[in-house]
Amino acid sequence: MADVTVIGTGYVGLIQGVCLADVGHDVTCVDIDEAKIEMLRTGTSPIFEPGLEELLAKTIASGRITFATPDDGWADLLGDIVFVAVGTPQADNGAADLRFVRSVTSAIAAEATHPFTLVMKSTVPPGTGHALIRRTLADAPVDIAYVSNPEFLREGKALEDWYRTDRIVIGSDTPDAAEAVSALYEAVDAPRVITDIASAETIKYASNAFLSTKISFINEIANLCDVIGADIDAVSHGIGMDTRIGPDFLRAGIGYGGSCFPKDTRALDFIATINGYEFSLLKSVIEVNNRQRLLPVIALVRALPHLHERTIAVLGLAFKPDTDDVRESPAVDIVPLLVEEGCSVKVYDPIAAEVEIPGATRCATVWEALDGVSAAVVITEWGEFATLDWERAAGMMTSPAVVFDGRNCLDPSKVEAAGLSYMAVGRPGAHRTGRSG
Structure with a gap:
């Protein structure tokens, strides 16, 4: 089994570290966020992902995973295989912001005391690997092989995707390094795509x-x-x-x-x-x-006279169910647009509890969110909304009581049987109801 370091304990890095430890490797997860590292040491996951916290506790108990900060010294933290899994946020011009990737690569290359394989798990543009090799790794005091190993994890199903992935993509100009990374996934029964660095990045x-x-x-x-x-x-x-x-x-x-x-x-x-x-x-x-994310606002403008006097419930903040991630969620755009229209907006999400959106009132339950509203907009396909008691909801909402199903996840017959006006995306009679005003 391998001695592995994973740099970055965000979504990708933490899943990678915990799963590698679970299949038997010795893993050190490193992050600059000391509070996060302390949380992980106690077995508490900083992100919501079904099954992750249980697997984290299991691997900590096994002794196969530990957590550290760079303050402990890179020379003592680097294993034989080092995964880089730091963030690559979007820059203002739309490009991937690679400053964290470059910073951590430079730091470990400068302080390394033994040869190792650097595996890029962060999502980086084609050409990044070769640029890092030329500009940084070539000048390192030790030999560092480079491998691109992109991730294909779905939030909410990340553990399932790690163990039962469609494919494992490995890009490298060093066959021995590619083989070593492939061996890490011996417990995973999936096809290997062994290719060059740029092709792996492009995949x-x-x-x-x-x-x-x-x-x-x-x-x-x-x-x-x-x-x-x-x-x-x-x-x-x-x-x-x-x-x-x-x-x-x-x-x-x-x-x-x-x-x-x-x-x-x-x-x-x-x-x-x-x-x-x-x-x-x-x-x-x-x-x-x-x-597309403008559709609920367009529909409500046409369906509800005097929209600026209305209170609207937005159900769901996470971009998809089974995650607390609100990055680029339609709710982040829709709520401010409703506020701009003059609406009072109440929002509810069962998991994304720590997120605040300016101009909106957070609610502790779906019923608190629906009380007294003229319309409800379903943003996230949570099971709680799909099975909601719409008869009860209708008794709490005010006329004309509109439901916009932004995920086409509700049963229209149940919503309409409760006396509510149902709108959706591409369902016959539904969205056109909103357009008729």
Whole structure:
């Protein structure tokens, strides 16, 4: 078993460290955030992910995982294989901000006292690996091999995706290093894609861009369904039966969010532009997604006279269920737009409890959020909303009592049977109700 260091205990780094420890490797997780490290040492996860805290406790008890800060000295922290899993946020121009990647790579290269393999787990643009090799690793006092090993984790299903992934992508110009990284995943039964560094980096971006394209495409079809009277549920089911297309990512709604799709599509568009290529399709994907999250506001403006006098409930802040992550969530755009319209806005999310959105009132329960509102907008497909007692909700809401189903996750018949006006995305009779005003 290997001696592994994981730098960065955010979403990707923590999952990687805990899972590698669980399959038998000795892992040291390093982060500059001392409070986070102390929390992890007690077995408390700083992020919500189903099953993670239990696995964290198990690996701590086994003694196979420890936590440290760089203050302990890089020379004593670096194992034979070192994963870099720090953040690559979006810069103002749309590019990936690589300052944390460059900073930590420079630090460990300068202080290393023994040869090791650096594995890039952070999502970085094609060309980053070779640039780091030329500018930083080539001048290190020891030999450092470089491997690109992108992650393909879905928030809310990250542990399942780690152990039962579709593929393990490994890019390197050093065959021995690629083989060593592949061996780390011996317990994972999945195909290996062994390739060069730039191709591995591109696979990650292209995968997210393609899935984003699929989402934006079905949302455009849903918007067409609203115009011509077709049912997007039947349409998406019918086209998803084609094995060349498949049913995944064909759920119409108010668009994608999270830490990956929005950032990675913009970064890939920037990469294309800076290299002189006009990626027209990807620009359209981004435009469609930005426009899609305006639909609830457009519908309510048309459906509710004197909207500025109304109180609206926004149900869900997380960008998807089973996570507390609100990065690039549609709610982050929709709530301020409703506030700008003059609405009083109440918000509720069962998990994302620490997030505050200016201008909105946080509620402790869904019933507190629905009390006295003229409309409810479902942003996140939480099971709690899908199974909600809409008869009870109708008794608490005020006329005209509108429900906008931004994820097409509710049963329209149950909502309408409760006497509520139902609107959705591409469902017959639903969204057009809002447009008729």
